[in-house]
Amino acid sequence: MRKSLPKECPASVWGLGTVLLCAVLAQGLVAPRLARPGAAPDLLLLATVVVAAGAPARSTVLFGFAAGLAADLFLVTPFGLSAAAFTAIARAGSAVPAPRRALLIAPRVVVSALLAGALVMFAAAALGQAAAPSSTTLGLLLRASVTAAALSPPVFAALRRLVGSGLPG
Amino acid sequence: MTGSPGRAGSRTASVLMALSLSLAVADHAGGAAATVDGLRAVFRGGLGRLEATATRPFTAVAAALGRADDLTRENARLRRRVAADRGRAEWAHALARDNAQLASITGLSAPGGIPQVPARVVALPAGRTGSGLVLDRGTEAGIRPGMPVMAAGALVGRVVTASGGQAVVLPIVDAASAVGVRLADTGQIGVVEGAGLSLRLELLDPDVEAAEGALMVTAGLGHGRFPPALPVGHVRRGGRSVAPLVDLHRLEVVEVLTWRPPE
Numbered sequence: 001m002r003k004s005l006p007k008e009c010p011a012s013v014w015g016l017g018t019v020l021l022c023a024v025l026a027q028g029l030v031a032p033r034l035a036r037p038g039a040a041p042d043l044l045l046l047a048t049v050v051v052a053a054g055a056p057a058r059s060t061v062l063f064g065f066a067a068g069l070a071a072d073l074f075l076v077t078p079f080g081l082s083a084a085a086f087t088a089i090a091r092a093g094s095a096v097p098a099p100r101r102a103l104l105i106a107p108r109v110v111v112s113a114l115l116a117g118a119l120v121m122f123a124a125a126a127l128g129q130a131a132a133p134s135s136t137t138l139g140l141l142l143r144a145s146v147t148a149a150a151l152s153p154p155v156f157a158a159l160r161r162l163v164g165s166g167l168p169g
Numbered sequence: 170m171t172g173s174p175g176r177a178g179s180r181t182a183s184v185l186m187a188l189s190l191s192l193a194v195a196d197h198a199g200g201a202a203a204t205v206d207g208l209r210a211v212f213r214g215g216l217g218r219l220e221a222t223a224t225r226p227f228t229a230v231a232a233a234l235g236r237a238d239d240l241t242r243e244n245a246r247l248r249r250r251v252a253a254d255r256g257r258a259e260w261a262h263a264l265a266r267d268n269a270q271l272a273s274i275t276g277l278s279a280p281g282g283i284p285q286v287p288a289r290v291v292a293l294p295a296g297r298t299g300s301g302l303v304l305d306r307g308t309e310a311g312i313r314p315g316m317p318v319m320a321a322g323a324l325v326g327r328v329v330t331a332s333g334g335q336a337v338v339l340p341i342v343d344a345a346s347a348v349g350v351r352l353a354d355t356g357q358i359g360v361v362e363g364a365g366l367s368l369r370l371e372l373l374d375p376d377v378e379a380a381e382g383a384l385m386v387t388a389g390l391g392h393g394r395f396p397p398a399l400p401v402g403h404v405r406r407g408g409r410s411v412a413p414l415v416d417l418h419r420l421e422v423v424e425v426l427t428w429r430p431p432e
Binding site for chain 1: 220
């Protein structure tokens with residue numbers, strides 16, 4: 001049975017809000033320093049995947065939407081594309097069982113980052129705002145995803161402490 | 170609310186995805202472009218100010234610790250003197266070499282004599298601050314790794330990888346980027362390192378304080394990665410950071426200088 005926060009628990013709202021604020025600050029101030037040339041990790045998506053592993057489905061979806069809107073502020077692609085992608089990732093993530101160990105969150109982060117990145121890239125290309133994805137751009141996306149995955153176990157453990165019983169123990 | 174939490178989540182997700190896509194289409198069509206651009210500018214400006222505020226106490230503490238240790242202070246003073254002497258010697262050497270290019274600084278144009286390859290910036294794969302810019306031209310157009318990239322007469326970064334029809338540029342604001350620079354007016358040598366939204370400035374002579382608004386250009390010393398006199402940015406208040414001349418988030422077309430560092 002999947003453990004989750006009570007649906008209307010105020011602590012979970014404050015907890016998720018704090019997580020979102022931290023993720024936005026980390027994305028703007030820390031992620032550029034973690035980047036290998038050309039591939040900054042997407043910490044907002046990382047937070048969405050981690051939250052999806054423990055919070056209720058509706059809270060996760062709302063978190064993903066808000067994180068996606070915040071991510072759109074960093075981007076040059078049409079405002080809302082990341083929000084759509086993150087919402088889809090959040091919904092999908094909340095539908096699968098939470099990993100029992102922190103390390104097992106990493107593969108989920110890689111897959112989610114690749115899916116979200118590909119969704120945004122293809123949508124931007126379809127709208128004529130970007131060239132069609134190539135091996136170069138996909139390679140950069142893969143590197144960014146792996147960097148995010150490498151960060152995910154400690155983030156998962158930290159959020160488990162912050163949100164308490166809302167994330168799997 | 171009726172139904173299971175899972176169904177409620179699905180309904181919410183559907184509504185929010187429809188809302189998101191509507192926003193994207195409206196933004197793409199230009200209906201909300203001004204609002205979105207303003208929102209993004211305010212957001213990035215706020216992050217930049219927050220970054221400057223957050224790092225200020227650490228620099229102050231580091232300075233206080235340095236003052237408390239006489240030996241460290243003496244060592245630092247000697248290092249500064251050596252660095253200043255070295256900087257003056259290098260500056261004198263560079264001055265003779267790039268004298269002919271100083272005129273291009275005031276005009277903020279690319280230095281003459283270096284052939285340029287125009288290229289269009291395609292959207293970033295992850296698109297995050299600090300990510301590489303991807304160009305739609307590559308080795309087929311003569312672009313090679315190491316070549317400087319400019320836009321609107323100012324430095325954008327350098328090519329790190331290039332394939333047949335694409336090239337990836339490491340922007341100067343990337344954390345992995347470091348550029349040798351000098352003050353255009355006084356010639357003081359230093360280094361700017363990428364800090365995400367701005368550039369962190371370290372002058373070789375710590376006794377010298379860069380004036381707010383001073384223009385930084387590439388130093389072009391010895392085996393540097395860039396030719397001399399390419400405009401980089403203006404010194405911000407406090408003299409510790411530099412604002413790039415180019416808004417890297419709004420680039421559409423850039424020029425790749427077909428220049429290679431001297432062997």
